Amino acid sequence: MSRARSVVAGVLLANAVPHGVHGVTGQAFPTPFADPPGIGLSSPALNVLWSALNLVGAGVALRGARVRPLALIVGAAAMASFLAAYFGPTSPRRRG
Template sequence: MSVRSILRSAVGAALLVNAVPHGVRGVQGEPFPTPFADPPGVGLSSPTVNVGWSAANAVLGALLLRRGTRSRGEIAAAAVGAIGMAAIISYHFGDVMRGGRGLRGRRDRSNSEPGPPRAIVMTRTPSDAKPE
């Protein structure tokens, strides 16, 4: 067990966890933040981009974990990586979907009103509607 194998296990598990929300939202046909949006990680990307980003995370995570976790240290590192990534993305995406900037910084409150943040309402505009 080396430091390299421990880091590989942690990063591999974190990437697999990150693949889940992007894949789910992409398959549902819903926009979701990716590093390719504007601003990165905060703006919304198309479902197709999310499916691609999910696939990239899943493939890279699987490649990093292809040897498996052979020692207790690697198993612990994978668990810490997975739980850590889950905590980070739950905070970040939760804040972004409520109108914040997630890990990128403070909320932009243009109206300067105190109180809870305003929710982003994701609806289709008439130009997005499919013809009947």
């Protein structure tokens, strides 16, 4: 169970980064609360909130668990790869 919790924490930590960066730099960025979800843009404040919720979720996932660094890295790398493909310049989402 510690491995699964570490993977989940890695996913949430990786997802927190782009939302936090866009939020603190004042840029709109998609969140699950946008219209349509994940495609429309949300305000910088909402992105900061979503980033914080991801960080809290990662903390909850790891609370009381033995952290498995490799599993954490695998989760973060998987999410980062997904995000790069989804938001990258050659993604079908960008081509419209």
